[in-house]
Amino acid sequence: MNLFKKARTVALVATLSAGLVAGTASIADAYTRSQYPAAVMTWVRTPSGWDDAARVKVSGSSITCNVPTKAATAGAATAHVRSELQPLVQELMRRTVAMGYTLRKADTGAYNCRFIGGTRTPSNHAYGRAIDINWQSNPQSTTFKSDIPPAVVKMWINHGFYWGGHYTSPTKYDTMHFEFMGSYSSINTYYNKLTGSTTPPPSTVATLAKGSTGARVTTLQKTMNTWFPSYADTPLATDGIYGTKTENAVKEFQRRTGLTVDGRFGPATRAKFQQVTGVLV
Structure with missing residues (x-):
């Protein structure tokens, strides 16, 4: 029913x-537009803490993306999203189906390394933070049209997402579209709020290793300098580049804490690092 x-x-x-x-x-x-809840999140180009500049590069009319993604599935539908977001999106999709709204395989999707149509600005799909749901019946249009139940929209926007049905400038509704507007550090908070859990979601965060760049590397470097100033390779340059010195500092941390010494900041090292420093990288 x-x-x-x-x-x-x-x-x-x-x-x-x-x-x-x-x-x-x-x-x-x-459904009419008036039946939907008001927006909860404020739309921004780049939410706090995301390493967008390191992941998506624009050169003239070309765009290249280096984004770790993982598939979120529910019913027949699959959507590849940024790896860190997968547990949250998976659970939102699962609950969407459980609430009686079918997600179709043919017109539901997420990650796409592309520009916003008619621009040279990367789409949030290029960063793996946006998902389109049943676009055939929820088109992008100057006329509002949506078959997504208001309760479903409310669930998504209460857990970090902005809905395209709330777009006001330009006046072109995009009711298929949900994009994560939360900070990078808020992902687990929204997941726990949705599930009632007090434990982190399954570990899907990308491993940092030599050659990695971005905000997470900077956080790692800053924390290393604060907590382990006597290491052979600290202080590290807080440049967001996982170079030889950062790799060596991670190796020293691994040796001192009984981990496999490979210089990679993977799940086991990340968990031990959080346990010791209280900082989630």
Whole structure:
């Protein structure tokens, strides 16, 4: 039984009746814009703490992306999102289906290394932070059209996402579109809020290693300098580049804490580092 109140026109009911006879019916619920909750998040180009500059490069009309992604699935649909977001998106998708809204395989997706249409500005899809849901029935248009139940939208926007149905400038609704507006450090908070858990989601954070760059490397370097000033290679330059000195400092941390000494800041090292310093990198 559908959990949501449905608004159907006489024409749609007639279409359904005819389709049932043929065994091929499929119609969507229709909602007006006024039935949806107001936006919770403020739209920003780059949320706090994300390493966008290191992940997506623009050169003239070309765009290249180096984004770790992982598949989130629910029902028949699959969406590849930034690895760190996968547990949260997976759970939101799963609950969306459980609430009675079917996610279609053919027109649900996420990561796409591309520009925003008609611009040279990277889309949030290029960063793996945006997901489009059932775009055939939730089109980008100057006319508002959505079959996503308001309760589903409310769930997503209460857990770090901005909904394209709230766009006001330019006036072109994008009701298929949800993009994560939370800070990098808030991902676990939203996951725990959604699930009622007090433990972190499954570890899907990308391993840092020689050649890695970005905000996480800078955090690692700063924390190393504060906590381990007597290491052979500290103080480290806080430049966000995982070079030889940073690798050597990680190796020394691994030796001192009984970990495998490989110089890579993977799940085991990350967990031990948080245990010792209280800092989640």
